[in-house]
Amino acid sequence: MAAADTQRVNPDSVGKPTVIVDDLYVTYRVMGPKPAGAKNDGASALSRLLTRKNAPGLREIKAIQGVTFVANHGDAIGIVGRNGSGKSTLLRAIAGLLPPEKGTVFTDCQPSLLGVNAALINSLSGEQNIVLGGLAMGMTPTQVRENFDSIVDFAGIGSFVELPMNAYSSGMSARLRFAIAASVSHDVLLIDEALATGDAEFRRKSEERIRALRDQAGTVFLVSHSLGVIRQTCNRAIWLDAGAMKMDGDVNEVLDAYEAIVEK
Amino acid sequence: MTAIDRSAPAAMAAEFGLTPIGRQPALKAYMQALWERRFFIWTFARSRIAAENAESRLGQLWQVLNPLLNAGVYYLVFGVILGQSKKIEHYIAFLLTGVFIFAFSSRTIMAGSRSISGNLGLVRALHFPRAVLPFANVIEELVKTGTSLIVLAVLVVLTGEAPTAQWLLLIPVILLQLMFSAGIALVFARLTAEIRDVAQFLPFALRIWMYLSGVMYLISDFVKNHDGHPIITILLEANPAAVYIQLARNALMNTAQTNTPVWNWYLAIAWAIVPLIGGFIFFWRAESRYGRG
Numbered sequence: 001m002a003a004a005d006t007q008r009v010n011p012d013s014v015g016k017p018t019v020i021v022d023d024l025y026v027t028y029r030v031m032g033p034k035p036a037g038a039k040n041d042g043a044s045a046l047s048r049l050l051t052r053k054n055a056p057g058l059r060e061i062k063a064i065q066g067v068t069f070v071a072n073h074g075d076a077i078g079i080v081g082r083n084g085s086g087k088s089t090l091l092r093a094i095a096g097l098l099p100p101e102k103g104t105v106f107t108d109c110q111p112s113l114l115g116v117n118a119a120l121i122n123s124l125s126g127e128q129n130i131v132l133g134g135l136a137m138g139m140t141p142t143q144v145r146e147n148f149d150s151i152v153d154f155a156g157i158g159s160f161v162e163l164p165m166n167a168y169s170s171g172m173s174a175r176l177r178f179a180i181a182a183s184v185s186h187d188v189l190l191i192d193e194a195l196a197t198g199d200a201e202f203r204r205k206s207e208e209r210i211r212a213l214r215d216q217a218g219t220v221f222l223v224s225h226s227l228g229v230i231r232q233t234c235n236r237a238i239w240l241d242a243g244a245m246k247m248d249g250d251v252n253e254v255l256d257a258y259e260a261i262v263e264k
Numbered sequence: 265m266t267a268i269d270r271s272a273p274a275a276m277a278a279e280f281g282l283t284p285i286g287r288q289p290a291l292k293a294y295m296q297a298l299w300e301r302r303f304f305i306w307t308f309a310r311s312r313i314a315a316e317n318a319e320s321r322l323g324q325l326w327q328v329l330n331p332l333l334n335a336g337v338y339y340l341v342f343g344v345i346l347g348q349s350k351k352i353e354h355y356i357a358f359l360l361t362g363v364f365i366f367a368f369s370s371r372t373i374m375a376g377s378r379s380i381s382g383n384l385g386l387v388r389a390l391h392f393p394r395a396v397l398p399f400a401n402v403i404e405e406l407v408k409t410g411t412s413l414i415v416l417a418v419l420v421v422l423t424g425e426a427p428t429a430q431w432l433l434l435i436p437v438i439l440l441q442l443m444f445s446a447g448i449a450l451v452f453a454r455l456t457a458e459i460r461d462v463a464q465f466l467p468f469a470l471r472i473w474m475y476l477s478g479v480m481y482l483i484s485d486f487v488k489n490h491d492g493h494p495i496i497t498i499l500l501e502a503n504p505a506a507v508y509i510q511l512a513r514n515a516l517m518n519t520a521q522t523n524t525p526v527w528n529w530y531l532a533i534a535w536a537i538v539p540l541i542g543g544f545i546f547f548w549r550a551e552s553r554y555g556r557g
Contacts, residue, residue, distance in 0.1 A: 106277035
């Protein structure tokens with residue numbers, strides 16, 4: 001599959017830091033049910049607007065709390081932790097997609113999240129979505145045309161490409177989404193549970209594709225609940241617990257410790 | 265793995281030439297990045313229209329039906345009950361032009377205000393200049409308005425206006441109005457992203473603005489009949505919506521009441537350029553903060 005901006009790993013640069021995360025905090029603000037007794041009439045809403053105070057019921061979720069680490073060229077880092085421990089948030093913060101509350105992420109390039117789902121529109125055809133998704137990821141129209149056939153081949157959806165995506169089976173649309181997302185390679189690649197899509201045949205193909213992307217990329221971050229996949233593809237692991245870093249080190253060491261806790 | 269000096273990650277970043285991510289981009293680089301995404305803006309706008317058409321058969325029709333039904337209500341209230349149709353020549357064409365032209369700005373501003381808050385998933389998944397989103401919404405509204413302007417032209421002819429070469433003036437009017445509306449849309453895209461309550465309050469502000477802009481009455485007559493100072497007439501007529509509506513009526517209609525002085529064009533240009541530049545800079549200044557929960 002032809003990939004845009006293919007970059008081979010330069011052996012000299014192995015070991016050089018590519019991503020430095022310095023004391024990172026990320027906070028979500030969400031509207032929840034308002035606490036009992038809180039006023040929410042027009043007058044108090046107006047005064048909030050004027051004083052820029054938060055509405056009652058606005059909750060803060062501290063998703064990442066003080067994470068610090070250095071990722072080097074050639075690293076493939078698995079991120080493990082329970083649901084809600086901040087794994088996906090950490091990836092998004094590294095990609096620069098979630099502005100941090102405090103702290104900084106330093107990089108030498110633009111890290112990219114493998115995923116294009118949010119840009120696609122289900123009532124449009126696969127063809128239209130390939131173009132839309134490709135452009136959304138920053139391809140030029142020429143690159144989209146060059147990659148078009150290989151995306152369709154890889155997704156293995158055949159003539160369904162002419163039909164709207166909401167006519168696809170869930171496996172087919174997952175395959176198309178992955179094929180679009182994986183058609184570009186990046187220096188720093190962030191993968192969030194992308195391997196868990198499709199049937200066994202597509203799983204094998206996509207694992208191969210991820211390995212190829214990893215070889216082209218300088219650094220890979222992989223979030224997965226499948227510890228087997230992480231052991232196979234990563235050399236290092238970070239264990240997040242409630243938004244804080246519990247452990248960082250060799251993949252087997254960290255996963256053994258994690259498994260010991262989880263199985264208890 | 266190299267040894268990690270955890271005490272000074274920032275110093276280490278500087279040593280290896282790494283730069284902080286998510287920092288505010290320079291204005292020039294930002295505009296360049298936005299220009300590189302022009303195909304995405306266009307495809308995104310077109311895809312959203314196609315999706316809307318695919319999802320409901322009446323989708324595209326509502327774009328025209330909505331202002332028409334509004335115009336019907338206004339005709340009943342202002343034309344018949346309040347007797348404006350006797351005071352204004354060709355009142356139906358006068359009213360329809362006002363309603364359709366105002367709807368273009370108000371729809372663009374409403375769509376722009378939701379462009380960040382309604383696409384948070386996209387903002388949190390992919391990296392691109394965020395101004396892509398409000399601009400895609402603006403283009404989407406422009407394309408839809410193209411359809412409704414054709415309907416407007418047909419209706420204006422049916423109610424007794426003859427098409428003339430002056431109708432071509434409608435094109436620069438719409439382009440200037442587009443620039444103005446895009447600027448205001450950018451302002452509200454940022455405001456709504458930062459303070460969600462703005463989305464609730466915006467429809468009312470737009471409604472008041474419509475009633476002040478002479479959509480269904482002639483501003484100068486109205487102020488005179490209510491013993492208002494002439495300065496009120498000037499202020500009301502200089503407001504951007506009134507300026508674009510008057511110029512559109514001047515282009516489409518041929519009555520003494522709808523002729524506009526030349527200085528209206530200067531105002532129309534000023535109202536296009538100043539809000540667009542100001543709105544763009546206002547939006548750009550918060551670039552690194554869009555997507556925060």
